[in-house]
Amino acid sequence: MTPPHRQIHLAAHFPGVNNTTVWADPRAGSQIDFSSFEHLARTAERGKFDFFFLAEGLRLREHKGRIYDLDVVGRPESLTVLSALSAVTERLGLAATVNTTFNEPYELARRLATLDHLSGGRAAWNVVTTNDAFTGANFRRGGYLDRADRYRRAEEFVRLARTLWDSWAPDAVVADPERGVFVRPGAIREFRHEGPQFTVSGRFTVPRSPQGHPVIIQAGDSGEGREFAAANADVIFTRHGTLAEGKAFYADVKSRLAKYGRRPDELKIMPGVTFVIGDTDAEAAELAAEIRRQQVSPQTAIAFLEQIWGRDLSHLDPDGPLPDIEPDLSTEVAEGRVKHHDRAAVAARWRAVARERNLTIRELVIEMTGRQSFVGSPLTVAKSMAEFVAAEAADGFILVPHLIPGGLDDFVDRVVPLLQELGAFRTEYTGTTLRDHLGLAVPAGKEAA
Amino acid sequence: MTTTGHLHLAVALDGAGWHPAAWREAGAHARELFTARYWAKLAGEAERGLLDFVTIEDAFRLQSTLPDDVDDRTDQVRGRLDAVLLAASLAPRTRHIGLVPTATTTHTEPFHVAMGIATLDHVSRGRAGWRVQVSPRASEAAHFGRRAIPRLDPEFRDRALLAELFEEAADAVEVARRLWDSWEDDAEIRDVATGRFIDRDKLHYIDFSGRWFSVKGPAITPRPPQGRPIVAVLDHGGTAVPYELPARAADIVFVTPHDRDDAARIVERVRAVPRDGEPLKIFADLLVFVGPDAAERKARLDELDGAELVSDARIFTGTADELADLLLDWREAGIDGFRLRPGAVPADLKGIARGLTAALRRRGAFRHAYESTTLRGLLGLPRPASRYAAASGRLP
Ligand SMILES: Cc1cc2nc3c(=O)[nH]c(=O)nc-3n(C[C@H](O)[C@H](O)[C@H](O)COP(=O)(O)O)c2cc1C
Numbered sequence: 029m030t031p032p033h034r035q036i037h038l039a040a041h042f043p044g045v046n047n048t049t050v051w052a053d054p055r056a057g058s059q060i061d062f063s064s065f066e067h068l069a070r071t072a073e074r075g076k077f078d079f080f081f082l083a084e085g086l087r088l089r090e091h092k093g094r095i096y097d098l099d100v101v102g103r104p105e106s107l108t109v110l111s112a113l114s115a116v117t118e119r120l121g122l123a124a125t126v127n128t129t130f131n132e133p134y135e136l137a138r139r140l141a142t143l144d145h146l147s148g149g150r151a152a153w154n155v156v157t158t159n160d161a162f163t164g165a166n167f168r169r170g171g172y173l174d175r176a177d178r179y180r181r182a183e184e185f186v187r188l189a190r191t192l193w194d195s196w197a198p199d200a201v202v203a204d205p206e207r208g209v210f211v212r213p214g215a216i217r218e219f220r221h222e223g224p225q226f227t228v229s230g231r232f233t234v235p236r237s238p239q240g241h242p243v244i245i246q247a248g249d250s251g252e253g254r255e256f257a258a259a260n261a262d263v264i265f266t267r268h269g270t271l272a273e274g275k276a277f278y279a280d281v282k283s284r285l286a287k288y289g290r291r292p293d294e295l296k297i298m299p300g301v302t303f304v305i306g307d308t309d310a311e312a313a314e315l316a317a318e319i320r321r322q323q324v325s326p327q328t329a330i331a332f333l334e335q336i337w338g339r340d341l342s343h344l345d346p347d348g349p350l351p352d353i354e355p356d357l358s359t360e361v362a363e364g365r366v367k368h369h370d371r372a373a374v375a376a377r378w379r380a381v382a383r384e385r386n387l388t389i390r391e392l393v394i395e396m397t398g399r400q401s402f403v404g405s406p407l408t409v410a411k412s413m414a415e416f417v418a419a420e421a422a423d424g425f426i427l428v429p430h431l432i433p434g435g436l437d438d439f440v441d442r443v444v445p446l447l448q449e450l451g452a453f454r455t456e457y458t459g460t461t462l463r464d465h466l467g468l469a470v471p472a473g474k475e476a477a
Numbered sequence: 478m479t480t481t482g483h484l485h486l487a488v489a490l491d492g493a494g495w496h497p498a499a500w501r502e503a504g505a506h507a508r509e510l511f512t513a514r515y516w517a518k519l520a521g522e523a524e525r526g527l528l529d530f531v532t533i534e535d536a537f538r539l540q541s542t543l544p545d546d547v548d549d550r551t552d553q554v555r556g557r558l559d560a561v562l563l564a565a566s567l568a569p570r571t572r573h574i575g576l577v578p579t580a581t582t583t584h585t586e587p588f589h590v591a592m593g594i595a596t597l598d599h600v601s602r603g604r605a606g607w608r609v610q611v612s613p614r615a616s617e618a619a620h621f622g623r624r625a626i627p628r629l630d631p632e633f634r635d636r637a638l639l640a641e642l643f644e645e646a647a648d649a650v651e652v653a654r655r656l657w658d659s660w661e662d663d664a665e666i667r668d669v670a671t672g673r674f675i676d677r678d679k680l681h682y683i684d685f686s687g688r689w690f691s692v693k694g695p696a697i698t699p700r701p702p703q704g705r706p707i708v709a710v711l712d713h714g715g716t717a718v719p720y721e722l723p724a725r726a727a728d729i730v731f732v733t734p735h736d737r738d739d740a741a742r743i744v745e746r747v748r749a750v751p752r753d754g755e756p757l758k759i760f761a762d763l764l765v766f767v768g769p770d771a772a773e774r775k776a777r778l779d780e781l782d783g784a785e786l787v788s789d790a791r792i793f794t795g796t797a798d799e800l801a802d803l804l805l806d807w808r809e810a811g812i813d814g815f816r817l818r819p820g821a822v823p824a825d826l827k828g829i830a831r832g833l834t835a836a837l838r839r840r841g842a843f844r845h846a847y848e849s850t851t852l853r854g855l856l857g858l859p860r861p862a863s864r865y866a867a868a869s870g871r872l873p
Binding site for chain 1: 500501502503505507508510511512513517536537538539547549551552553554555556557558559561562563565566567568569570584585586588589592593595596597599600601602616619620621622623660665667669671672673674675676677680689690691692693694695696697698699781
């Protein structure tokens with residue numbers, strides 16, 4: 029009997045609009061039909077996952093001035109589809125990514141509290157701060173917010189949302205027909221907030237929800253982003269999915285908590301990771317290579333190059349060598365995705381690797397982008413994950429399958445039982461709310477005045 | 478007029494019913510008002526009655542007996558859930574009935590509202606509608622702090638403000654419909670040979686630019702199953718140009734006639750407003766207490782509330798047969814359907830879904846089975862082609 033492992037938290041990411049999702053596979057189903065969402069959510073719940081996760085993108089991505097057409101395009105509005113999923117699941121947490129720049133606290137706090145009520149305490153909000161003018165073109169105020177202010181607005185937004193969630197006393201609704209009392213006197217308090225971003229007052233319309241406050245997730249990687257998470261978040265969704273990076277990130281973020289009077293276990297760190305499972309490690313490796321080829325089609329390979337080089341490279345042969353072309357740093361060909369910080373350095377590194385290893389363009393892109401995080405037999409994957417968490421490189425994982433709707437089936441059927449045998453993952457839900465699953469306390473409510 | 482000669486019937490859900498004391502009735506389960514289970518029961522009852530759709534009320538303010546202030550009354554229902562999300566939670570729990578939540582246009586982003594309703598249409602496989610409403614109150618504006626709106630005049634004498642809010646609502650609907658059209662139906666191609674998931678020539682920028690907002694598009698959500706979800710507006714005819722918003726922007730208008738002659742006058746005024754496309758469906762709103770004990774129940778509730786019930790809509794008390802006769806009489810004035818506001822749930826919801834539907838069926842005026850799986854289908858409205866597909870006239 030192995031000693032009990034540190035407990036892993038698991039979430040399922042509905043894969044979407046990037047080349048992780050293999051839409052060309054014959055088994056790939058609809059990306060928009062509700063049945064696909066239902067399948068993935070039910071599978072995650074069967075696997076006793078902590079939560080189901082949806083990303084957000086408020087403008088379709090563009091490439092060389094046109095809509096990018098090589099990846100999945102299109103997705104539902106997150107909170108609406110999660111509300112529907114609340115009807116077909118019972119325990120699974122339901123997490124929506126929602127932007128603070130192009131929303132208003134009163135409305136969004138209502139929607140999140142509503143999901144928490146409808147789901148009996150399973151709502152989570154991934155707070156993101158995308159603020160570019162490209163996205164702003166779909167909204168009333170356009171690109172009004174400076175990048176420097178993105179987390180200032182987010183911080184004030186979350187603080188105000190918490191004020192609204194606290195404004196109804198926990199036991200405000202009595203609904204006693206005999207006495208004719210629906211709400212206790214004074215239990216719906218007036219809120220009043222004056223700040224640089226928002227000056228608002230009045231009454232909130234939604235009773236305090238089962239979790240008090242929905243779980244707050246943060247995804248953003250800058251210093252400001254990490255500080256915001258340390259102060260405000262219950263979970264961080266990170267991209268640091270390798271052991272070394274993960275440990276550094278974990279140590280950095282957890283060390284920021286004390287300043288806010290928080291304990292290390294009050295913030296869970298969950299990198300987004302991919303996985304490939306085979307009967308043997310060798311078979312999984314082969315499968316992984318095949319999936320990478322599907323993820324990087326010839327056209328996708330050229331598009332990736334163009335993003336880094338900042339110019340049209342459609343004349344290049346994806347199965348040919350990478351010629352000596354200088355990147356054009358004055359232009360961006362991609363809009364609506366996370367930008368490479370230093371394109372000159374990335375281009376130089378790619379050229380060096382291509383030369384050294386004599387790779388074609390497509391081989392190079394396969395090599396340099398998005399390698400799978402966990403590849404192997406079910407036992408190899410289970411052990412690596414448990415070790416990753418034991419090494420304090422993460423508290424758990426947000427799994428991104430590459431196939432919809434069936435991409436999580438194998439993981440749940442073959443890896444989860446092994447994680448459970450290792451003593452690293454729950455065999456049953458022990459609570460009903462997402463806070464229960466994550467081991468987070470319910471924020472203290474405020475009694476009636 | 479429908480080909481079958483059947484009436485259209487909708488029920489307006491709000492809290493425990495439209496009487497402020499309804500929550501105090503036996504069987505109201507008012508403690509469950511903020512749970513999914515409560516609403517699932519109501520929607521299930523309406524669906525068993527084969528109704529066309531349910532609407533769900535919503536607003537960015539607490540219910541109040543005062544025009545533009547909180548009243549701090551503790552003896553009436555206070556609090557509401559977001560109606561679009563509530564409707565979405567009902568979608569997997571129902572199969573046929575239309576789901577028409579209220580979403581407001583004064584403080585919301587047209588882009589978000591449009592994507593929410595499009596998603597509701599996806600999760601319900603074609604049963605979504607949007608009841609459009611404005612937020613005309615200073616107290617609502619204070620919740621957002623972005624826009625100055627004067628305190629509400631209960632007499633609505635500030636016609637200019639209402640006209641502005643309604644015009645903005647019409648723009649929001651225009652944006653939503655353009656976004657719903659911005660993906661042509663066959664935009665997703667999954668062409669492995671060229672590596673393309675979509676044919677981007679079939680996705681369109683909507684480039685809407687108006688007085689209150691500009692929206693670039695295209696939608697982030699693929700075209701809804703119905704093409705364009707149903708848009709409904711309540712209009713009392715009190716604006717500068719009565720019934721202009723529904724004529725411009727709605728598929729259904731809810732009106733509030735007080736008798737048959739009034740209904741005829743309203744129908745005439747609605748039909749006089751110029752409009753493109755399918756004729757507007759005119760639904761009359763009625764607040765109803767249905768059953769043999771209707772009058773006593775209403776009197777009891779009035780007594781409990783300490784005031785006689787008032788409403789913008791005609792208040793009906795009577796048996797299911799009497800109500801059926803009234804509806805068929807008003808139909809002669811040109812009314813296509815009815816949105817009934819149950820005085821108290823569950824009694825009056827059952828009165829509608831069981832008693833009234835049976836009485837109408839006996840008169841050959843209501844369906845015996847759902848004839849469609851989409852709301853458009855139930856209303857007898859065709860599925861519109863994308864305006865951009867029609868406009869592009871693409872060469873083969
Ligand atoms: C793992 C991860 C996932 C993210 N997912 C989204 C998303 O779904 N939608 C979005 O608008 N931004 C997303 N972001 C962007 C961030 O929220 C953030 O707005 C952006 O990275 C800028 O903040 P930063 O400078 O702190 O990184 C994601 C970021 C990370 C690291």
